Amino acid sequence: xxxxxxxxxxxxxxxxxxxxxxxxxxxxxxxxxxxxxxxxxxxxxxxxxxxxxxxxxxxxxxxxxxxxxxxxxxxxxxxxxxxxxxxxxxxxxxxxxxxxxxxxxxxxxxxxxxxxxxxxxxxxxxxxxxxxxxxxxxxxxxxxxxxxxxxxxxxxxxxxxxxxxx
Amino acid sequence: xxxxxxxxxxxxxxxxxxxxxxxxxxxxxxxxxxxxxxxxxxxxxxxxxxxxxxxxxxxxxxxxxxxxxxxxxxxxxxxxxxxxxxxxxxxxxxxxxxxxxxxxxxxxxxxxxxxxxxxxxxxxxxxxxxxxxxxxxxxxxxxxxxxxxxxxxxxxxxxxxxxxxxxxxxxxxxxxxxxxxxxxxxxxxxxxxxxxxxxxxxxxxxxxxxxxxxxxxxxxxxxxxxxxxxxxxxxx
Numbered sequence: 001x002x003x004x005x006x007x008x009x010x011x012x013x014x015x016x017x018x019x020x021x022x023x024x025x026x027x028x029x030x031x032x033x034x035x036x037x038x039x040x041x042x043x044x045x046x047x048x049x050x051x052x053x054x055x056x057x058x059x060x061x062x063x064x065x066x067x068x069x070x071x072x073x074x075x076x077x078x079x080x081x082x083x084x085x086x087x088x089x090x091x092x093x094x095x096x097x098x099x100x101x102x103x104x105x106x107x108x109x110x111x112x113x114x115x116x117x118x119x120x121x122x123x124x125x126x127x128x129x130x131x132x133x134x135x136x137x138x139x140x141x142x143x144x145x146x147x148x149x150x151x152x153x154x155x156x157x158x159x160x161x162x163x164x165x166x
Numbered sequence: 167x168x169x170x171x172x173x174x175x176x177x178x179x180x181x182x183x184x185x186x187x188x189x190x191x192x193x194x195x196x197x198x199x200x201x202x203x204x205x206x207x208x209x210x211x212x213x214x215x216x217x218x219x220x221x222x223x224x225x226x227x228x229x230x231x232x233x234x235x236x237x238x239x240x241x242x243x244x245x246x247x248x249x250x251x252x253x254x255x256x257x258x259x260x261x262x263x264x265x266x267x268x269x270x271x272x273x274x275x276x277x278x279x280x281x282x283x284x285x286x287x288x289x290x291x292x293x294x295x296x297x298x299x300x301x302x303x304x305x306x307x308x309x310x311x312x313x314x315x316x317x318x319x320x321x322x323x324x325x326x327x328x329x330x331x332x333x334x335x336x337x338x339x340x341x342x343x344x345x346x347x348x349x350x351x352x353x354x355x356x357x358x359x360x361x362x363x364x365x366x367x368x369x370x371x372x373x374x375x376x377x378x379x380x381x382x383x384x385x386x387x388x389x390x391x392x393x394x395x396x397x398x399x400x401x402x
């Protein structure tokens with residue numbers, strides 16, 4: 001029996017969307033971009049056979065489209081926040097709202113690696129293949145990116161509400 | 167006093183939260199975490215950050231067909247797939263398309279498009295070689311779910327391919343030529359509007375072959391080319 005090469009696409013769409021949204025910082029654009037990527041994949045003549053290769057292929061399509069979109073928008077690279085002593089502050093500040101705001105002000109390369117590892121769930125090896133960089137580069141990029149994100153959260157004026165129990 | 171972990175430790179902590187350390191490395195850093203509060207705090211912050219970032223990925227909107235986009239065939243294919251996949255429901259998708267996209271369904275060759283997320287892996291034939299462009303996909307969620315692919319030729323030729331679950335009865339549609347066949351759990355019906363019978367027979371044969379697994383693409387291509395020979399403009 002011939003296996004449908006696109007069988008895993010529906011389950012992949014939320015991850016693709018999260019990745020695109022993080023890269024672009026805009027949900028509407030990300031939604032359109034993922035839909036276009038899905039259509040492009042469905043119309044492709046050659047589709048990777050195995051699941052990991054298919055996932056990487058789909059992310060590559062979305063990533064290339066996102067990079068094109070960023071170039072089209074000519075988004076100026078955003079300077080990283082200065083590294084601060086990240087470990088002294090109250091980590092209760094790490095909440096959904098602060099993370100979303102922090103991601104929005106990160107440099108695209110930082111957003112990209114965080115989206116690939118933390119949202120899309122790629123291993124370092126898979127991300128390295130996708131980005132065509134050594135695994136060590138992925139390792140250092142994700143460390144720098146998380147540091148930058150923590151710094152952005154710390155610099156943000158937004159404070160998550162404290163939850164009270166009892 | 168700066169209690170930040172050194173850069174090497176940060177790499178290791180990040181790799182630890184990502185599950186990328188070998189067992190021996192993991193054991194080593196674990197033993198240090200047990201005695202080093204600053205290191206443990208940094209690890210906790212990274213783990214919390216990773217979990218929170220992952221949590222932000224849960225907000226996935228309904229993926230719909232964009233309202234005002236340049237008309238490209240493959241958008242409709244995507245809409246069908248996304249709608250069925252993400253929403254899990256069925257939504258009508260119509261639109262006018264052009265052959266603007268190089269990777270779109272207008273690409274050369276008669277390979278069918280498999281809509282993975284639709285029931286039974288519905289195959290939508292490619293009829294470009296016969297001059298018929300896929301211009302729309304409609305998914306009708308009625309009592310009997312029906313997928314309709316619409317094709318148009320440059321001279322007014324119109325074809326509609328419908329597919330629905332075998333055993334059900336889809337609402338009848340009008341047309342000047344009609345051909346039905348079954349593949350697996352699906353019934354397909356190709357309906358033409360004003361197309362010469364001989365041409366319709368060739369195209370319907372090619373379309374049917376494309377909906378079957380293991381069809382010979384070259385043979386399909388030949389048949390679709392035959393349909394173009396001396397084909398007069400459609401009247402429908």
